[in-house]
Every structure is written in structure tokens, then in C-alpha cells.
């Protein structure tokens with residue numbers, strides 16, 4: 001079961017060849033995907049050999065196999081975690097019933113919507129990052145970018161497999177649509193806001209993989225609990241890939257901070273810009289932007305959709321097994337709501353607060369990243385400390401989007417916001433400065449001025465290994 005059949009056009013561990021109709025449908029989608037990759041994936045580097053990892057089986061030691069491959073020849077495939085015999089639904093109204101191997105008719109539309117929304121983020125991020133290869137700070141970083149890109153492509157495959165297998169004709173239409181929407185396109189945008197934001201420099205890329213991919217992690221954790229077993233098994237395997245994306249983000253921002261610390265230490269009292277590093281304040285503003293935008297991805301604070309998804313057994317809580325009780329009935333979640341321009345305390349029915357429950361986990365995880373970055377400052381005896389903006393800061397979705405809040409979450413006037421916003425979010429000048437640093441450094445063993453080299457390379461290779469053959 002765990003072995004992956006690479007002799008097939010589409011590598012898979014789901015015995016695709018035993019279902020000829022499905023196999024044909026996916027083999028028809030495959031060239032459209034490749035065409036999308038070539039026109040909307042990373043520009044220009046499709047002919048280069050890149051040191052990438054790919055799955056050879058879904059076992060702990062089998063899914064990370066490394067070798068040189070040209071990106072369009074990456075073996076995108078369909079990998080699900082093995083089925084657990086007798087798995088039961090672990091939460092909601094169907095708690096204790098057998099997990100579904102087919103889509104329950106009454107939940108078909110909700111389930112399709114969940115899968116399409118997740119699926120849409122995957123190609124969106126590849127589109128957002130498509131130009132970054134041209135300004136990579138090192139071969140190591142270039143390789144990491146491409147690793148993230150091919151895996152987001154694979155995540156699209158994961159969702160398309162579910163659509164094709166379980167949703168018939170409308171599933172196939174949705175799979176086509178996933179290749180048609182375009183990040184940032186005014187007429188045909190991607191579904192969720194953050195996935196239409198431009199990601200044009202590497203500080204943004206590192207913040208994106210830190211904060212936006214981490215939203216992905218938590219969405220996958222909730223879907224990994226799903227009563228719809230094929231979705232749960234797909235998402236469990238996707239999570240193993242997602243961990244690397246957040247590693248790229250956390251250590252990436254960390255290396256930018258480290259470089260600034262080094263420059264400040266060597267040149268006390270001077271503007272780090274003179275030495276091609278990025279001021280701490282600008283790094284903090286990028287953190288503020290990408291973390292707040294990604295916080296929006298969890299949706300409204302009080303949500304009947306989230307209650308429905310939970311009741312139906314489609315979307316659980318992250319780490320559902322850590323809870324003592326799995327029906328979430330007759331319980332409340334206490335929160336500060338923002339109603340008619342005022343913050344008011346309210347105890348909300350727990351099922352309606354599931355987005356907020358998940359956002360709590362997300363914020364906690366982000367705080368660990370902030371602590372990691374502050375340890376770098378400490379190591380260099382630099383007094384600067386990073387912080388995570390309050391979840392109410394700079395929101396575009398949910399109740400708090402109706403007001404203005406500072407970094408600590410205090411309500412402020414529009415006037416104060418306008419006065420302070422240039423201290424909190426990247427200004428045009430900040431972005432111009434960061435972009436001015438984005439010059440490719442693609443010689444073996446060299447690195448750009450604004451980022452420290454990685455402490456170690458990929459898969460025990462040296463940090464200055466020739467990860468991409470140019």
C-alpha cells in the first residue's frame with residue numbers, strides 16, 4: 001500500500017490503474033496542468049536541473065528522496081496515507097460512526113467547497129512566487145523556492161484527485177477552473193485574499209512561507225480530522241510536505257535578521273542600509289503585513305459555516321484528539337466581539353466559534369516563530385525585539401475589519417491609524433528599498449548582502465552545494 005507506483009504516467013499509491021475511467025480523466029487533466037505550470041509556474045528555470053526531493057513512498061523514511069530533476073519532469077503524483085481499518089468519525093454529530101469512504105450526499109456541496117477552496121491556494125502561491133527565481137539570494141534559496149513550488153503543485157494534484165474521484169462531472173469542471181483562475185487577476189482572481197497579494201521580493205516570500213503556509217498547515221490539520229476518509233488521508237500526507245515550507249519561512253526571516261544583527265554589531269550607530277542589510281523596523285513591518293493578512297484566512301469570528309462543517313463531521317479542530325469532548329455542544333467560547341463600533345465581551349456557542357478556536361492555535365504557533373527570531377537578536381546582543389501584531393490589527397475579513405486597531409489590539413480612530421500606519425506596515429519607500437536589494441546571486445558559494453548563509457545545507461549536502469545547475 002505504502003509503495004508508490006512510478007511506472008505509471010501519474011505516480012500514485014491509490015491503485016489508479018484499477019479504475020480506467022478515473023485514470024483516463026486524470027491523464028487528460030495532466031497535460032493541462034503541465035501547460036499551466038509552464039505558463040504560470042516559475043519563469044525560465046524549467047530547463048535547469050534542480051536538487052529536489054520527491055516521494056517514493058509515504059512511509060516516514062520513504063517520502064523524502066533527493067535527486068536532480070528538471071521541474072516540468074517532477075513526478076507529481078497522488079499520495080494518500082494508508083487507510084486505517086475501522087476508522088471512526090472523531091467529532092460532530094456523526095461522532096463514532098464509520099468514516100465515509102464515499103461523499104455523503106447531503107454534504108456534497110459543502111465538501112466540494114472545502115476541497116476547492118483548499119485546492120485554489122496551491123496553484124495561487126506558485127503564481128505569486130513565479131518571478132522570484134530571478135532575484136534569488138543564493139542557489140540554496142533558489143532550490144528551496146522551487147521545492148516549495150513543486151510541492152504546492154503536488155498539493156493541487158491532491159485536491160484534483162479528490163474532485164475527479166468523488167465529485168463526477170462537477171468535480172472535473174472544478175479541477176479545470178483551478179487551472180483557470182489567476183492570482184491577482186481582477187477579472188478571475190484566486191478565491192482567498194492573501195493569495196492575490198503580490199509576493200515580489202524575498203522578504204515577502206519568507207514571510208509568506210512563515211505565515212501563509214502556516215495557515216495552510218492549520219487548515220490541513222482540520223481536514224486531516226475529516227469524516228470523509230480520503231480527504232483526511234490526503235491531508236495527513238500533505239502536512240509532511242507543508243512542514244518544509246514553514247521551515248523555509250522561519251529560517252529565511254531568521255537569516256535576514258541575523259544578517260542585520262551582524263551588520264549592526266560591526267558598524268554600531270550606522271544605518272544598516274549603507275551595508276545592504278534590511279533595518280529591523282522594516283522586517284517588523286513585513287511581519288505585520290503578512291501575519292495580519294494570513295490571519296484573515298481563518299474567516300469570520302462567528303461563523304455558521306464553521307459550525308456546519310464541524311457538526312457535519314467535515315472539518316474538525318486541529319489536534320481534535322487533545323480535546324476531552326468532541327461534540328462541542330452546550331459549550332461556549334468567550335471572545336471580544338466588535339459590534340456597532342464597540343468591543344463587547346460575549347460568550348459564543350462553541351460550534352460557531354470554530355474559526356476562532358483554530359485562529360488561537362495559529363497565533364500560538366506564530367508566537368513560537370517570533371521567539372525563535374528574538375533568540376537570534378539575543379545571541380547578537382541586539383536589543384531589538386520582534387512581536388506579533390494583535391489578531392485585530394489590519395484585518396480585512398471578520399468583525400474587526402470594521403474598525404481600526406493598533407498592534408496591541410486597542411481600538412483607535414481612523415485619524416490615528418492614518419498617522420501611524422507608515423510605522424506599522426511597509427511603505428512605498430520600504431518596498432522600493434527591499435526591492436533594490438533583490439539582485440540574483442547565483443554563483444556557487446556566494447550569498448546576497450541582506451541575508452546570512454544557512455547554517456547547513458539540504459539533505460546533508462554542504463550549504464554551498466550546487467543545488468541548481470545553471
Ligand SMILES: [Fe+2]
Pocket residue numbers: 122151152155216242
Ligand atoms: Fe500547499
Ligand SMILES: [Fe+2]
Pocket residue numbers: 152213216242245
Ligand atoms: Fe505550502
